[in-house]
Amino acid sequence: MTDQVSVLREFVTQEIRGTATVSFAIVDDVHNDRTVDVVLKHDENLVLTDLPVASVWARDGAGVVVPVEQGDEGLLLHPRKPIETALQERGTVDVDSRRHHQLEQAIFFPMLWLAEDDVPDHELDELTVVHDTGTTLRVGEDIVAEGGDLVVEGQDIVVEDGDVMVTDGDVEADGVSLKDHTHDFTYDGGGEGSTTRSGETDEPD
DSSP states (O other): OHHHHHHHHHHHHHHHHHTOSEEEEEEEEEOTTSEEEEEETTEEEEEEEEEEBOOOEEETTEEOOOOOOTTOEEEEEOOSSOSTTTTTSSSOOOOOOOOOSOTTSOEEEOOOOOTTSOOOOOOTTOEEEEOTTSOEEEESSSEEEESSOOOOOSSOOOOOSSOOOOSSSOOEETTEETTTOOOOOOOOOOSTTOOTTTOOSSOOO
């Protein structure tokens, strides 16, 4: 009788869990295909595997990829219908299933702000992107990058109707400094045929 009660209790527990639409979770492992294994924050013995990671993603090739690591915390969204078919391709799909809000059918959202997390310096009207290496990008009235180098690969930097200002530093091109570079030329002796391009009009010391 005791075994039957235990089985019934476990069945009821699973059914209650299945009615939940949102759970708190901790990342246990990260896979290269943007899926994760997680444990429930309130039950570390319950592991859910190969869950897709939600991102701000509009379409193929356009969106934001957020780094996810072991130990990160977030929310699990349990859709009403199974997610396998819906995630295979874009467009409408037919889902023939009576399964609703199953616990193992979930999407991980790495977007849970904990009370112990530090709030980065920012203005209320700024869009702030912060990496745990200390690099910060703040977008407001100005665009400010802090804590790392700004590297542009394979593209030109074009300034239209504006200036490029370096307030404390230098500009280099192929290792040549703008501030400290020198020009070599041959003194032509000055005189009537001399130009500003052909040399100095006065003989150098």
